[in-house]
Amino acid sequence: MLNEIEKIKTEALKQLGGTDNAKDLEAWRVKYLGKKSPLTQILRGLAGLSIEERKAVGAAANQLKNQLENASTEKETSLREAQLKTEAQKESVDISLPGRPYPAGHVHPITKTINEVSDIFVSMGFQILGGPDVEWDYYNFEALNIPDEHPARDNMSSFWIDAPSGEKGKQLLRTHTTAITARTLENYEPPIRAVEVGKCYRYEATDATHLNIFHHIDGIAVDKGITMGDLKGVLYEFARRYFGGERKVRFRVDYFPFVEPGVEMAIECTVCKGAGCRVCKNSGWLEILGAGMTHPYVLRRGGIDPEEYGSFAFGMGIERLPMLRYGIEDMRLFYNNDLRFLRQF
Amino acid sequence: MKVPLKWLKDYVKITLPVTELAEGLTATGLEVGEIINTGGAWENVIIGEVTAINPHPNADRLKLATVNLGKEQETVVCGAPNLNKGDKIAFARVGARLINPETRKAEELKAAKIRGVESRGMICSERELGISDSHEGIMVLAGEAEVGTALADFMGDTVLDIDVTANRPDCLSVVGIAREAAAICGEKVNIPEIIYEEVGEPIEKQASVEIIDSELCPRYCASLITNVKIKESPAWLQERLIACGQRPISNIVDITNYIMLEYGQPLHSFDYEKLKGGKIVVQRAKDGEKFYTLDGEERKLTGDMLTIRDGERAVAIAGVMGGLNSDVTESTTSILLEAASFKATSLHHTSRYLGLTSEASMRFERDIGAGLTIPALKHATQLIAELGGGKVAKGIIDVYPGKKDPEPITITTEKTERLIGVAYNSEQIVKALTALGIECKAEGAKVRATAPYWRSDIKIEEDLIEEVARFYGYDKIPLTLLGQEIPRQDPSPEINLKKAITTSLAGMGFQEIMNYSLTSLDMINKVASDPDTVKPLRLTNPMTADQEYLRPSLRGNLLSTLAANRRHEEGGVALFEVGKVYIPRKNDLPDEPEMLCGVMNGDRAERSWLGSESACDFYDVKGVMEGLFRQLGIDISFENSQDEGLHPARQAAITATNNGRKVKLGVIGEVHPKTADAFEIEGTVCLFEISIGAMLPLASQVKMYKPVPRFPSTVRDMALVVDTSVTNQQILDIVKGFKLISEVELFDVYAGKQVAEGKKSLAYRLIYQAPDHTLTDEEVNKVQEQVTARLAKELGVTLRK
Numbered sequence A: 001m002l003n004e005i006e007k008i009k010t011e012a013l014k015q016l017g018g019t020d021n022a023k024d025l026e027a028w029r030v031k032y033l034g035k036k037s038p039l040t041q042i043l044r045g046l047a048g049l050s051i052e053e054r055k056a057v058g059a060a061a062n063q064l065k066n067q068l069e070n071a072s073t074e075k076e077t078s079l080r081e082a083q084l085k086t087e088a089q090k091e092s093v094d095i096s097l098p099g100r101p102y103p104a105g106h107v108h109p110i111t112k113t114i115n116e117v118s119d120i121f122v123s124m125g126f127q128i129l130g131g132p133d134v135e136w137d138y139y140n141f142e143a144l145n146i147p148d149e150h151p152a153r154d155n156m157s158s159f160w161i162d163a164p165s166g167e168k169g170k171q172l173l174r175t176h177t178t179a180i181t182a183r184t185l186e187n188y189e190p191p192i193r194a195v196e197v198g199k200c201y202r203y204e205a206t207d208a209t210h211l212n213i214f215h216h217i218d219g220i221a222v223d224k225g226i227t228m229g230d231l232k233g234v235l236y237e238f239a240r241r242y243f244g245g246e247r248k249v250r251f252r253v254d255y256f257p258f259v260e261p262g263v264e265m266a267i268e269c270t271v272c273k274g275a276g277c278r279v280c281k282n283s284g285w286l287e288i289l290g291a292g293m294t295h296p297y298v299l300r301r302g303g304i305d306p307e308e309y310g311s312f313a314f315g316m317g318i319e320r321l322p323m324l325r326y327g328i329e330d331m332r333l334f335y336n337n338d339l340r341f342l343r344q345f
Numbered sequence B: 001m002k003v004p005l006k007w008l009k010d011y012v013k014i015t016l017p018v019t020e021l022a023e024g025l026t027a028t029g030l031e032v033g034e035i036i037n038t039g040g041a042w043e044n045v046i047i048g049e050v051t052a053i054n055p056h057p058n059a060d061r062l063k064l065a066t067v068n069l070g071k072e073q074e075t076v077v078c079g080a081p082n083l084n085k086g087d088k089i090a091f092a093r094v095g096a097r098l099i100n101p102e103t104r105k106a107e108e109l110k111a112a113k114i115r116g117v118e119s120r121g122m123i124c125s126e127r128e129l130g131i132s133d134s135h136e137g138i139m140v141l142a143g144e145a146e147v148g149t150a151l152a153d154f155m156g157d158t159v160l161d162i163d164v165t166a167n168r169p170d171c172l173s174v175v176g177i178a179r180e181a182a183a184i185c186g187e188k189v190n191i192p193e194i195i196y197e198e199v200g201e202p203i204e205k206q207a208s209v210e211i212i213d214s215e216l217c218p219r220y221c222a223s224l225i226t227n228v229k230i231k232e233s234p235a236w237l238q239e240r241l242i243a244c245g246q247r248p249i250s251n252i253v254d255i256t257n258y259i260m261l262e263y264g265q266p267l268h269s270f271d272y273e274k275l276k277g278g279k280i281v282v283q284r285a286k287d288g289e290k291f292y293t294l295d296g297e298e299r300k301l302t303g304d305m306l307t308i309r310d311g312e313r314a315v316a317i318a319g320v321m322g323g324l325n326s327d328v329t330e331s332t333t334s335i336l337l338e339a340a341s342f343k344a345t346s347l348h349h350t351s352r353y354l355g356l357t358s359e360a361s362m363r364f365e366r367d368i369g370a371g372l373t374i375p376a377l378k379h380a381t382q383l384i385a386e387l388g389g390g391k392v393a394k395g396i397i398d399v400y401p402g403k404k405d406p407e408p409i410t411i412t413t414e415k416t417e418r419l420i421g422v423a424y425n426s427e428q429i430v431k432a433l434t435a436l437g438i439e440c441k442a443e444g445a446k447v448r449a450t451a452p453y454w455r456s457d458i459k460i461e462e463d464l465i466e467e468v469a470r471f472y473g474y475d476k477i478p479l480t481l482l483g484q485e486i487p488r489q490d491p492s493p494e495i496n497l498k499k500a501i502t503t504s505l506a507g508m509g510f511q512e513i514m515n516y517s518l519t520s521l522d523m524i525n526k527v528a529s530d531p532d533t534v535k536p537l538r539l540t541n542p543m544t545a546d547q548e549y550l551r552p553s554l555r556g557n558l559l560s561t562l563a564a565n566r567r568h569e570e571g572g573v574a575l576f577e578v579g580k581v582y583i584p585r586k587n588d589l590p591d592e593p594e595m596l597c598g599v600m601n602g603d604r605a606e607r608s609w610l611g612s613e614s615a616c617d618f619y620d621v622k623g624v625m626e627g628l629f630r631q632l633g634i635d636i637s638f639e640n641s642q643d644e645g646l647h648p649a650r651q652a653a654i655t656a657t658n659n660g661r662k663v664k665l666g667v668i669g670e671v672h673p674k675t676a677d678a679f680e681i682e683g684t685v686c687l688f689e690i691s692i693g694a695m696l697p698l699a700s701q702v703k704m705y706k707p708v709p710r711f712p713s714t715v716r717d718m719a720l721v722v723d724t725s726v727t728n729q730q731i732l733d734i735v736k737g738f739k740l741i742s743e744v745e746l747f748d749v750y751a752g753k754q755v756a757e758g759k760k761s762l763a764y765r766l767i768y769q770a771p772d773h774t775l776t777d778e779e780v781n782k783v784q785e786q787v788t789a790r791l792a793k794e795l796g797v798t799l800r801k
């Protein structure tokens, strides 16, 4: 009987080795493990054997049954893998063909810049505020210590609106978002930290680096104990985050009627890293913003006591920032709205 | 302000290299834009003398000039109108690098044949040498220029081109810059004492000054010089003027210009003989008075303009321009020299009104103060006596009704620290102020300072604090970050909404664009959506017709952007803009609502090898809006609308309900073919226009969460046949009224052979859902029957078999 089992084993394993498809495997299973298979017959016939024989034959038959079942499972797995491999080859794609297009539009680079810059200041506790494009003379000039006939008005030639004057003077298109600062000081009680972004307008010829309509961001902080050190710290922090960590920053004296002392901030040239190039006119520096300690006249106009509160203010053009970052040489590109340009951002 | 270094050194010892001086000036507020080495580029340019002029054999306009260069001589072709024998000129040898007058770029001079005559070298104009923009003729040098020497040795210098801010008119002068340079170098300013001889009658006996409108003229000083000879200025004077970018004219004019550049005080010279009665009266003009300024123009004066008058008439517009009637000419022998102070604002107004701005008016407008008059007048008088050979009358006239003793200003260490963040003690403050020429004295923690007469900008303590801070350097102030508590911050719902819209539309394939807010009337009329639109807001001083009006709508420029991109874009183009429009209001600033506007044109999807192309239409723009509002969490409905700018039968209004009230959010539709034609855009243009303000309260609403269904739903399809006039909405209104129906989806619309004429078939999928149990077939069937019954009754719907 044991010889019989050994014979089945040799024959079954040999035949399994030659099986190469699912159908033959199934036939093999029926033949060697099915109800009518010799092995099953042997197992069924165990009852008619002596105890000793039953022990030896039973163990050998069960062992073979397990062995054949494992071998069949193994075979099945390897057959399936081989089959998948062949099928996958038939379904191969050309990975160089373009994908099925899904829509992908773009946000305008100026919107992106405004959001990015605002977010930096928001994270330092500044609130974003807005104001009208069409402004009273009072907020654009008068409240900012720029009375009529002040020479600073010459640098900010205005577009005037064909509309009647009011108590706060003539209507004009604001020449800087500092006009919103004048409103902020009037409308809010200290402590104040605010940034104000928007379009500004100047009666000026347009060229690659000047537009008569452009964007500005202004900022104002009012609180007890604010110093010029804080102004420098906040602006440095802005430059560091927007332009990247290792950039040098320079603070110099400048004049704006609404601040005293006045400051101009420059960053190390983004193109030549300070060595001097065409973009920085060989100076190694790029002036990016004007700032200073808010003039006591301006604070008083906003109902704030300059003896009690310290305050700084700053302002910068928006367009220059992406120009420096992306190496754009003509500011007009932002508003030509050529899709071939806009899609790059 | 151009400052020649040689001249600067007359007043201060420059102990720093020029680049460091320039850096110091820039850091302290006087930005040195450029350091110009005049003469640095003049290699191979030497001084020559024109010894002969002969006609060119082949050209009437050209001459052959023989130039003596000392050791040799050259004959060159020259076309300048001011070529004179005996003149000293700048001669460029072959190899010199000259500015090409046309391209303004430096080029190497080569030997050339000009109309058949060989020319080795050239006589230069100022433009070719980069001295000025003048190119009308050759530059004629002063007589004492030595033939054969390099031009750079004769008139070369280092010139600092300084950008002077509006608050520092004192620095529109060499002396002013010298004071700043002294503080930077740690040196003292040394202004030579002015000594000249006075002879004859005292000036009071020969001339008089009366100031009538003293609020416009705080001070008027005058001197008188007789026996003057008008002639060319000496070389040193010409050279300095040229270095400062001014053209020498004749000694008297040159001296007044020179003194203005030296002190920043403009002067005016009158021909004394032409002043009736030797009188000067400072008085407002008569309204409508006519006056010939020395440029020969007739000016109509107004009663608010200040004039200088003699016994009978106006002889100058104060601080702006002199008159023909009293002008110094070649025959002038006596000069009455004016050094005065005029009110800045009045002068600003007059010069702008007359369109006459000059170096002089620019200085007066910036309020130079009254203190510079005397030193400037004295030095000018001395120079006229010296260079014009004149005799100076005894004394000077000084009428000074606006005299005020300078008010001392107190600067405290406490305030300085509070503003700057650095604790300077009073000695440090005194040191800084003194170095800048500000007289001061420490009194404990306070310093009492008096601004010198040339610093009209120093008025308050903060001004002095800036002086201290800039003396020690802004770079020395340590960086600190605001240490105070963060002030209350409020959410910015409008900014958040705009960001959400922008991101969402970009995600749907729309490109954000940004247009100017000024536009033309033509553009506004092209898209007028309503014939009764309020008149748009106009500028009183537009630069161009393209930018004359504030846009009342975003549509025009958006369509024009689409049209412009069509020149190079194929396939689908989808654009949007978020921005303000401007609606006039009576007696107030205009309303500036924020709008969202978008356009689509051409293929609905990007072209691809995978898909077919089809043009977008009404249902695309509707889908975009449905998607956008779904993302924003705003429930919207569509209603019929009548927007003149849109296709009359293919448009809709978007509405929503806010607090039980229906609000219109905007419109969508296909742009009226007439409008699309006006912009020359082919194919259907879809448009949406939404008010951000109307969306805002809806977008900010917080919607309560609905539990996710716990029990399975049942799906039933339903194909209906209805009259073509029945709308989807009518059916939805009925179906959605049944409580157990949670969703209705239209999945097919058909009109054609399979249904009767005048009918259409609509197929819906209904989702049945109960919150608390699994629905049985019987429950669902019962409702489905009720639905069809109501549809049949109310809309005449039949079921399609």
Ligand SMILES: [Zn+2]
Residues within 6 Å of the ligand: A269, A270, A271, A272, A273, A274, A275, A276, A277, A278, A279, A280, A281, A282, A284, A285
């Ligand atoms: Zn650079």
